[in-house]
Amino acid sequence: xxxxxxxxxxxxxxxxxxxxxxxxxxxxxxxxxxxxxxxxxxxxxxxxxxxxxxxxxxxxxxxxxxxxxxxxxxxxxxxxxxxxxxxxxxxxxxxxxxxxxxxxxxxxxxxxxxxxxxxxxxxxxxxxxxxxxxxxxxxxxxxxxxxxxxxxxxxxxxxxxxxxxxxxxxxxxxxxxxxxxxxxxxxxxxxxxxxxxxxxxxxxxxxxxxxxxxxxxxxxxxxxxxxxxxxxxxxxxxxxxxxxxxxxxxxxxxxxxxxxxxxxxxxxxxxxxxxxxxxxxxxxxxxxxxxxxxxxxxxxxxxxxxxxxxxxxxxxxxxxxxxxxxxxxxxxxxxxxxxxxxxxxxxxxxxxxxxxxxxxxxxxxxx
Amino acid sequence: xxxxxxxxxxxxxxxxxxxxxxxxxxxxxxxxxxxxxxxxxxxxxxxxxxxxxxxxxxxxxxxxxxxxxxxxxxxxxxxxxxxxxxxxxxxxxxxxxxxxxxxxxxxxxxxxxxxxxxxxxxxxxxxxxxxxxxxxxxxxxxxxxxxxxxxxxxxxxxxxxxxxxxxxxxxxxxxxxxxxxxxxxxxxxxxxxxxxxxxxxxxxxxxxxxxxxxxxxxxxxxxxxxxxxxxxxxxxxxxxxxxxxxxxxxxxxxxxxxxxxxxxxxxxxxxxxxxxxxxxxxxxxxxxxxxxxxxxxxxxxxxxxxxxxxxxxxxxxxxxxxxxxxxxxxxxxxxxxxxxxxxxxxxxxxxxxxxxxxxxxxxxxxx
Numbered sequence: 233x234x235x236x237x238x239x240x241x242x243x244x245x246x247x248x249x250x251x252x253x254x255x256x257x258x259x260x261x262x263x264x265x266x267x268x269x270x271x272x273x274x275x276x277x278x279x280x281x282x283x284x285x286x287x288x289x290x291x292x293x294x295x296x297x298x299x300x301x302x303x304x305x306x307x308x309x310x311x312x313x314x315x316x317x318x319x320x321x322x323x324x325x326x327x328x329x330x331x332x333x334x335x336x337x338x339x340x341x342x343x344x345x346x347x348x349x350x351x352x353x354x355x356x357x358x359x360x361x362x363x364x365x366x367x368x369x370x371x372x373x374x375x376x377x378x379x380x381x382x383x384x385x386x387x388x389x390x391x392x393x394x395x396x397x398x399x400x401x402x403x404x405x406x407x408x409x410x411x412x413x414x415x416x417x418x419x420x421x422x423x424x425x426x427x428x429x430x431x432x433x434x435x436x437x438x439x440x441x442x443x444x445x446x447x448x449x450x451x452x453x454x455x456x457x458x459x460x461x462x463x464x465x466x467x468x469x470x471x472x473x474x475x476x477x478x479x480x481x482x483x484x485x486x487x488x489x490x491x492x493x494x495x496x497x498x499x500x501x502x503x504x505x506x507x508x509x510x511x512x513x514x515x516x517x518x519x520x521x522x523x524x525x526x527x528x529x530x531x532x533x534x535x536x537x538x539x540x541x542x543x544x545x546x547x548x549x550x551x552x553x554x555x556x557x558x559x560x561x562x563x564x565x566x567x568x569x570x571x572x573x574x575x576x577x578x579x580x581x582x583x584x585x586x587x588x589x590x591x592x593x594x595x596x597x598x599x
Numbered sequence: 600x601x602x603x604x605x606x607x608x609x610x611x612x613x614x615x616x617x618x619x620x621x622x623x624x625x626x627x628x629x630x631x632x633x634x635x636x637x638x639x640x641x642x643x644x645x646x647x648x649x650x651x652x653x654x655x656x657x658x659x660x661x662x663x664x665x666x667x668x669x670x671x672x673x674x675x676x677x678x679x680x681x682x683x684x685x686x687x688x689x690x691x692x693x694x695x696x697x698x699x700x701x702x703x704x705x706x707x708x709x710x711x712x713x714x715x716x717x718x719x720x721x722x723x724x725x726x727x728x729x730x731x732x733x734x735x736x737x738x739x740x741x742x743x744x745x746x747x748x749x750x751x752x753x754x755x756x757x758x759x760x761x762x763x764x765x766x767x768x769x770x771x772x773x774x775x776x777x778x779x780x781x782x783x784x785x786x787x788x789x790x791x792x793x794x795x796x797x798x799x800x801x802x803x804x805x806x807x808x809x810x811x812x813x814x815x816x817x818x819x820x821x822x823x824x825x826x827x828x829x830x831x832x833x834x835x836x837x838x839x840x841x842x843x844x845x846x847x848x849x850x851x852x853x854x855x856x857x858x859x860x861x862x863x864x865x866x867x868x869x870x871x872x873x874x875x876x877x878x879x880x881x882x883x884x885x886x887x888x889x890x891x892x893x894x895x896x897x898x899x900x901x902x903x904x905x906x907x908x909x910x911x912x913x914x915x916x917x918x919x920x921x922x923x924x925x926x927x928x929x930x931x932x933x934x935x936x937x938x939x940x941x942x943x944x945x946x947x948x949x950x951x952x953x954x955x956x957x958x959x960x961x962x963x964x965x966x
Contacts, residue, residue: 244611313680313683313684316680316756317680317749317756320749320755320756321749321750321751324749324751324752324755325751327919348719351758352715352719352746352756352757352758353755353756354755354757355744355746355754355757355758355759356758356759377722379719379722382684382687382688382691383688384688384691384692385691387722388687388691388720388721389683389684389687389719389720390719390721390722391718391719391722391723391758392722392723552694
């Protein structure tokens with residue numbers, strides 16, 4: 233049985249301590265207790281998460297003077313400036329101060345909006361992430377990216393604000409429906425392709441168990457994926473070339489989410505399509521057929537949802553508007569082999585467009 | 600004739616270059632030009648400032664590919680999350696990217712909201728302040744504090760985000776009405792009390808000319824006040840004890856603004872009252888009567904507007920809600936002598952309340 237894992241992520245303003253896996257709530261109790269002691273604590277969460285796991289969190293945060301629960305809508309709908317305004321107003325009303333604490337408790341969107349509130353409330357207060365979905369445990373909770381959406385573009389308002397603590401307990405994953413695990417696994421596969429061939433092999437071998445939420449397999453996968461992300465973020469906090477590796481599958485993925493419509497295409501599925509497309513792009517450069525086949529085969533076994541018919545021009549336009557785009561043009565993350573990838577800037581759009589056209593019409597396999 | 604001044608403020612992520620005084624636009628042109636070259640540039644401004652000085656800015660920013668003008672309401676009304684949403688939407692629509700540039704052009708409130716937009720647009724882009732009021736030149740443009748208001752509390756949503764450049768040209772001050780100069784001079788006096796007895800003497804001697812906007816006196820005062828603030832911020836970017844010195848007059852000042860109503864009591868007048876009150880508090884500790892008299896006399900010569908009748912309980916409550924307040928209680932900045940002050944935490948409220956009561960009823964002189 234896995235005993236779980238502790239990691240420290242060092243960044244420009246200090247460090248983040250992460251507890252991962254079984255018993256993370258228990259293992260973090262002493263450190264969280266002294267961090268919270270005598271403080272007002274604001275918990276940003278969603279109603280379903282509070283209902284399912286609220287008691288566990290209350291037990292874990294027993295050191296706080298008072299917990300103020302603040303609920304936002306689940307999913308991308310909750311990530312709005314209106315939610316930021318509502319939450320910060322309630323914090324002011326409840327006497328929030330600069331040395332108050334904030335805890336996000338939920339999936340990635342709750343973490344994103346809660347983290348952004350922590351970054352801008354009275355110009356920044358300390359906070360912790362307690363992620364309750366697989367996707368949030370392996371991705372959103374690590375690295376200090378916070379933000380909300382504008383109708384025109386996801387995550388277009390935000391900040392880099394590192395949490396002081398991350399508590400990713402396996403226990404809260406047990407209530408996840410299979411579909412949410414499947415969505416989260418796309419980011420685990422991304423981590424494996426980028427930097428951990430052993431993790432990739434584990435997913436290949438135990439995909440069925442993982443999708444069923446088998447606890448030991450899932451803990452092992454989460455710990456490995458977290459370690460990949462921590463290593464990349466620690467090397468490069470603010471999206472130089474190292475951190476941009478984490479955008480594997482996201483250049484196209486974000487554009488697909490925008491074009492299909494937020495909430496209509498899940499993030500994991502979008503990244504799944506983005507990775508399949510990146511593998512094809514990479515194959516045309518320097519990715520060996522054998523590794524490309526393994527990558528494509530695994531992503532396909534995870535069954536990314538079929539895309540509706542999409543206007544290629546709109547997808548291209550959405551890529552241009554994506555926040556990753558610089559004046560200098562789009563950048564792509566392309567696998568080199570299992571466990572290694574590179575960031576490529578300034579690909580000729582004429583090379584990308586035809587492949588995109590055939591991908592969107594589903595004929596990429598014969599391309 | 601003053602030749603103007605250049606200063607560099609070093610902070611944790613790099614440095615800010617400031618050009619102050621006569622000819623600042625001309626002196627900054629080359630550096631701004633290379634910073635803007637080939638970029639999309641967003642100018643956050645207000646309609647009156649654009650009308651009065653827009654051409655000068657266009658000339659100063661000649662290196663930009665395209666200028667996109669974004670207008671917000673002048674004054675505290677413009678400092679809202681609604682304005683942030685409107686400006687960022689327009690930036691997305693106009694193709695704003697991570698390496699686009701933002702320039703704030705106006706008074707302190709335009710700088711605050713524009714700087715906050717720069718801090719959170721795509722998680723942060725580079726920006727410059729071009730302040731056009733005395734208050735903004737000597738205070739708001741220096742130090743990287745940005746933010747907007749909630750109805751319940753000023754500056755309660757914001758970020759520390761240092762500008763890359765500050766261009767404080769004397770020329771734009773020539774259109775300022777006397778009243779705006781008077782408001783700005785309260786912050787100049789604050790700088791003098793904190794750290795520059797020579798500047799204090801200059802204001803004592805030339806107050807009438809300063810209020811009339813006499814160019815040479817005003818340039819000298821601006822340069823000295825900017826130097827005080829730069830030195831304090833460079834020593835301590837994020838409100839440790841050094842930077843908290845800048846709150847002289849603001850513990851009570853902010854509370855007065857909140858209680859009277861934003862827009863109904865000007866910031867300078869509020870800080871004027873806050874300084875008079877701090878001088879009285881300080882006199883009861885260790886400030887010599889002679890320096891206290893000089894401070895009070897100068898602030899009174901600047902004629903802070905009379906306060907309406909105020910409920911002392913409401914003022915106390917507003918002080919508790921001020922963002923400077925920590926769970927541990929209020930802190931006060933108290934002058935020790937001309938050119939030196941200290942931060943005092945945890946003053947007994949029983950010592951402060953009676954003095955506040957007599958100050959608010961106008962009987963402080965006999966206290």
